[in-house]
Amino acid sequence: DQQVKQNSPSLSVQEGRISILNCDYTNSMFDYFLWYKKYPAEGPTFLISISSIKDKNEDGRFTVFLNKSAKHLSLHIVPSQPGDSAVYFCAASGAFNAGGTSYGKLTFGQGTILTVHP
Amino acid sequence: DGGITQSPKYLFRKEGQNVTLSCEQNLNHDAMYWYRQDPGQGLRLIYYSQIVNDFQKGDIAEGYSVSREKKESFPLTVTSAQKNPTAFYLCASSNPGLARNIQYFGAGTRLSVL
Numbered sequence: 001d002q003q004v005k006q007n008s009p010s011l012s013v014q015e016g017r018i019s020i021l022n023c024d025y026t027n028s029m030f031d032y033f034l035w036y037k038k039y040p041a042e043g044p045t046f047l048i049s050i051s052s053i054k055d056k057n058e059d060g061r062f063t064v065f066l067n068k069s070a071k072h073l074s075l076h077i078v079p080s081q082p083g084d085s086a087v088y089f090c091a092a093s094g095a096f097n098a099g100g101t102s103y104g105k106l107t108f109g110q111g112t113i114l115t116v117h118p
Numbered sequence: 119d120g121g122i123t124q125s126p127k128y129l130f131r132k133e134g135q136n137v138t139l140s141c142e143q144n145l146n147h148d149a150m151y152w153y154r155q156d157p158g159q160g161l162r163l164i165y166y167s168q169i170v171n172d173f174q175k176g177d178i179a180e181g182y183s184v185s186r187e188k189k190e191s192f193p194l195t196v197t198s199a200q201k202n203p204t205a206f207y208l209c210a211s212s213n214p215g216l217a218r219n220i221q222y223f224g225a226g227t228r229l230s231v232l
Contacts, residue, residue: 009158032219043122043208043223044161089160093219104149104168104212104219105176108160 003027004092006109013116019077021112023090026071030092034106035064035075038087047088048075080116087111120145124209124224130232131196131203139194139227141209148213150192151221154178155206164207167192196229204231 005024013019023033031052036044050057050064050073057064063076077084091106122143131137143150149168153161163176167186181200186192192211196203206228210221 004160006160034220036223041206041226041228043124043210043225046220046222049220104221105163105166106161106219106221108153108162110158110160 002110003030004090004107004109006088006090006112008112009110010113010115013080013114015082015116015118016079019075019080019084019114019116021075021077021088021090021114023073023075023109024071025073025092027092027094027107028071029094030107032093033064033066033073034091034093035062036089036091036108037084038089038111044089077114080114082116082118085114085116087113122209122211122222122224124207124227126227127225129227129229131229132232134198136195136197137203137229139196139207139209139229141192141194141224142190143192143209143211143222143224144190145211145222146189146213147211147222148189149211150186151210151212152176152182152184152192152194153208153210155208155226161208164194203229205229 034049035047037047038044048059048062066073089111090109125140151166152164162178165184167173183195208226209224212221
């Protein structure tokens with residue numbers, strides 16, 4: 001049961017253009033969403049996050065949009081740079097578990113490989 | 119420098135052998151996690167620990183064991199019962215109360231079967 005899905009395995013973009021990475025989720029209990037960037041043979045690094053009380057969060061070239069009714073979020077990178085080439089994972093968490101307390105568990109999507117061409 | 123250190127970077131396991139992956143953090147985080155990444159898949163949670171001397175199974179705990187005797191350390195043992203151990207293993211830590219659910223990751227250990 002894939003609760004967080006990234007349906008595009010890869011995306012290719014020209015340098016300077018916009019990159020849009022998409023993520024869908026099914027569990028309406030998720031209330032916090034994160035994007036991570038990962039280079040080969042390295043651990044993921046945190047990029048940007050958004051709480052479900054917002055619909056947009058911006059940090060420099062990176063903007064995350066959340067559409068709760070559609071259970072969809074997207075990451076926009078403008079302008080894209082060759083150094084942005086990496087695997088991008090979206091992740092989701094909710095303030096719930098069997099014990100009723102939050103323990104910070106993240107559910108990850110499969111990842112999207114972004115390639116930015118010079 | 120604060121961070122998460124995983125060792126070794128590469129590890130080889132023989133048939134029937136148990137191997138232990140090390141994870142140490144000096145971020146003073148309460149919670150620690152182990153994930154497994156397979157090609158074309160996202161990160162899947164193996165075990166997590168919210169506090170010293172306590173840990174819980176994640177989604178794919180079979181064939182793995184952990185301990186949390188110190189706040190800084192959360193070693194993962196891949197036992198002989200894990201029939202498909204070849205993967206990239208990632209350790210993470212967080213302080214859910216401070217920065218909601220942002221997990222910080224180590225550089226990973228790649229485990230292969232001889």
